Amino acid sequence: MAATPPTQVVIPHAPWFTDDRLGMFVHWGLYSLAARHEWVMYRESMSVGEYSKYFEHFDPDLYDPREWAAAAKNAGMKYVVLTTKHHDGFALWDSALTEYKSTNTPCGRDLLTPYVAALREAGLKVGFYHSVIDWHHPDYTIDGNHADRNNPHWQELNKTRDGAKYREYLHGQVRELLSNYGQIDYLFFDFSYPDVATANPDGGAKFAGKGANDWGSVELMEMIRDLQPGIVVNDRLNVPGDFVTPEQYQPAGAMLSGGKEVPWEACQTLNGSWGYDRDNLDYKSSEQLIHMLIDGVSKGGNLLLNVGPTARGQIDPRAHQALAGIGGWMHLHSRSIYGAGAAGITAPQDARYTLRGNRLYLHLFAWPFQFIHLPGLAGKVRYAQLLNDASEVAMMVLDPGQAAGHMTPAGQASGTLTLKLPVQRPGV
Ligand code: JFZ
Incomplete structure (x- = not known):
C-alpha cells in the first residue's frame, strides 16, 4: 500500500488504548436486582427508602469476575470497565466514606478486589467507571436529573445540602479507588450536564445542570494524574481528558476537540439498556456489533461494548451469545482491528477500510x-x-x-x- 494514511492520534502516555480497540463495559449494581434499566430509581421516582429493598437483597452468590474476564478475552476484548458506583450512589467496594456499600449488604464483601485480580490474571487492562451523579448522597443537590426531582420539598431540602461536602466525598472516593487497587489503566466519569435546564412542575427552570465547578474537575484531574500517571480518563468531567466518548452512536469520521483530532471510544449497549434488563429482548445481532466495531476502527475509534450482569453476578446467555459471535469473528480477523486505524481512502459502498502498517483491510458489509x-x-x-x-x-x-x-x-x-x-x- 503506497497511500499516505492519516496518522492515528494516540494518547502519548498510553499508546495501548488506540491499539486495543475493543473493551467490555460492565454495568452492575443495585439496579441489576430491579432488572429494568439502571435509571430505574429515577424513572420510577423512588426515594432512597424505597430503593433500599435492593440494598437489603443484594447477594451476588454467583459473582466470579474470572468468568467475566474469560468472556471478555474470548470476545477479543482487551480491557474491561466496571461501574464502581452508578448514579444510585451504591459503592461496589469497601469505601471508608459511606455506609452505602457492598460490604453492608448480604453480599458482605468488597467486589473490586477480585475484579481487579481476575483482569490482571487474564492479561486485561483494568478500568473503572465512576458516576459523579449521586442520588443517594445527602449533600448532592436535587436537580432535574435527580431521582428525587418530583419531591415537593426539593427546594427546602437543597438548603440543607452542601455541594462542597459532596465534592469532598467524590474526590475522597476517587482517591480510594486509585490508591487501594494497584495500577488502574482507565477511568470513565459520568457525567456533566451544565447547560440542561428542566422545567419545574410549576413553571420556572429548576436547575442549570452540574459541571466542572460542581465536581472540582481541575483539582480532581490533578489528583488522578498524581495517583495514576499512566491512566487514561474520559472527558465527562467537562475538562479535557484523554479521549472522548460518543454514546450509542457511531461518529461520521475522526472526532475533533478544540479543532484537534482526539482519540475516541464509542460505548454501545447490547439491547439499549446498560444495566441488566430482563424483559428487553431487543438485542443487536453479532453481525451488527462486528460492523460497529469495524466502522469505528475505520474512523480511528474504539468500541466499549456493554454487558449488564444479573443480580447474581452472571453474564446472561443472550449476552454470552453476542460475545461469542464477536469472538468467533475476532479469532480470524483481529489482525484488521488491533493496531489498525483509518486508511484515508474512500471505501466502496457497504464497505470499510482499516489500515495497519502497510496492510490494507477491506471489510465487506454486503x-x-x-x-x-x-x-x-x-x-x-x-x-x-x-x-x-x-x-x-x-x-x-x-x-x-x-x-x-x-x-x-x-x-x-x-x-x-x-x-x-x-x-x-x-x-x-
Ligand atoms: C450515562 C448514564 O446515565 C447511563 O446510565 C450509562 O451509564 C451511560 C454509559 O452513561 O448516560 C449518558 C451519558 C452521556 C450522554 C448520554 C447518556 N451524552 O453525553 O449524550
Missing part, C-alpha cells in the same frame, strides 16, 4: 457480485488474499469503461483495481 472495484488502488496493491483463510484473491485492472460501467464517461475509473471474489461469502 457481499458483492463476485467482482469488487476499488478506485485509486490500481498499481498500489502487491498481493490480495482473504483474511479468514489466507486464500489468494485474483486482482485485475479492467479497462476504465469496463470497470466503471459502459454508461460512465471513459477515464473516470482509471486507477481502479478490481478483485475477483468467491461467489459465496466465505463462512466464518
